[in-house]
Amino acid sequence: MTHPGEPHTTAIAGRLNWLRAGVLGANDGIVSTAGLVVGVAGATLAGGPIATAGVAGLVAGAVSMALGEYVSVSSQRDSERALLAKERRELADFPEQELDELTALYAAKGLSEDTARRVARELTAKDAFAAHAEIELRIDPDALTSPWHAAAASALAFTVGSLLPLVAILLPPPHLRVAVTFVVVILALATTGALSARLGSAGVGRAVARLVVGGALAMAVTFGIGQLVGAGVG
Template identity: 85%
Template sequence: MTHPGEAHAGGLSGRLNWLRAGVLGANDGIVSTAGLVVGVAGATLDSAPIATAGIAGLAAGAVSMALGEYVSVSSQRDTERALLSKERAELADFPDEELDELTAMYVAKGLSPATARQVAEELTANDAFAAHADVELRIDPDALTNPWHAAGASALAFTAGSLLPLIAILVPPPDVRVPVTFVVVVLALAVTGAVSARLGSAGVGRAVARLVGGGALAMAVTFGIGQLIGAGVG
């Protein structure tokens, strides 16, 4: 039998997963857009090309993230629906075997055979499908992930992350825009890295170092490429 605390923990885990996915989406937006605008800034001091590239990168990245998340979650939801449909059919065709299976699952959880049988019978009498979906499949039929919600959240997180380097590079004067953007991005990645590490119960220092190092390297490489292209064109 599912303990109320387990249900609460499951809901909390789901919210943490969504929050972690949002932080990772924001990180993607920060790094990819920062690399793009810093690269263009390495080639030109004109704000128009930088803004155009940044906005285009933001839009393309947000659409790509949303589409990828939609396809991924849709596939997961289709699989869950197929499993639930199969379980319904098995309950209709083999009710006794399914009752024995549910009993065995509760025995595996630590209940005595007699208690497990009683629990399985009571749950089956109340809602056999819900019982099997919970214990056997670990799926809540009434709380399947919505692919549109996932796509929207992913696009929103990427957009929020992308806006930071875009604003940071367009607001300052041309002679300091790259250093300002570099500092803003590094600080933002340090914060999001720490948050994602805390959510994942991982070491903060190592996670922040990886994220900051990767973001700094991306900006350095794209800035260098921008300068080489700008010099070649000039």
Template identity: 85%
Template structure:
């Protein structure tokens, strides 16, 4: 039985999902932009091309993330609306059958048939549509995800992540910029990896190791490619 002040499970889960998505978006920004600017730095010591490539990568990545999130959440929202519309129609056309269905749902959760029936009847009398949306569909009709919010959050997370390697590679002198960027990116990935592990209740060492190892490998490969291309073009 819930008590006043306790967080609503679905609301808490939703917030955790948003936070997890934000961390993943930031990770994408860190790794993709770091790989891009380090690769360009391997080909040239000039700050201009590095800044241009980094800024272009940041903007393109943020737009791509926002668009992808918008399409994904819009599709999910369309599906939820279709399910809710179907449920509303079924309630209007077959209320007795829907009451039996709601009773069965609560009975399957461990209530006796009589108690489940009483719960179903009381919930139906209060708000039949909300009761079925929650029990059958696990959807809150008043809290559907906003695709614009999702797109904005995704773009913001990617942008924040991208700014770290971009600033790290532009501020130091040319002879140490790659090393400084490497350290900054590794530390940032370690932090976001720890946050991801905490949110997902996963092993800290493994989660951090995957992110740090993957980011380090990406930078090493792109730096090597940058040096190879720079030497070939030069």
């Protein structure tokens, strides 16, 4: 038997989840594109190769993020639809057993047996399917996530994040490109780290430190590799 869980996600919590996912997608774009363009800058400071690599990385990353999100959300949506279809069949074939199950679920939440039975009967009379979907499956049948929306949001977040290091490395003079990009990326990661921590009610300092250290290491490593490869090719 399915155990009772928390109430279904509210509209505000849903929006926060989307915002948190957007921040994480932007972080991916910032770090991956920064590492790529800084790595190329380690081999050459010419704007053409850096721009080509950055744009290619942006497009490839956005497509990859969108595809991954589409597949993930599609799988989740298929599973949710299968569970909802199964629940519809059980309600049609075993209405009394399903009423007993709903009663047990409310009783497990702390209601007395009589109150739980009365609540279950009233909800069943109003909309049995919605009642079971909410408390038993924790799914809102009218608010299933669209894989297309998720894919578009993921690609957009990655693109926005990627544009920051790409612009930062192309605008300054050649001898300042890596230094300016490093500073801009660190500041951006500190900002998104603080935002994601506040959205998740977590410690800001630790979240910022993780992102800043990780981003700095990524750029340092790729810059070093770029210098080695550039020296070897040259």
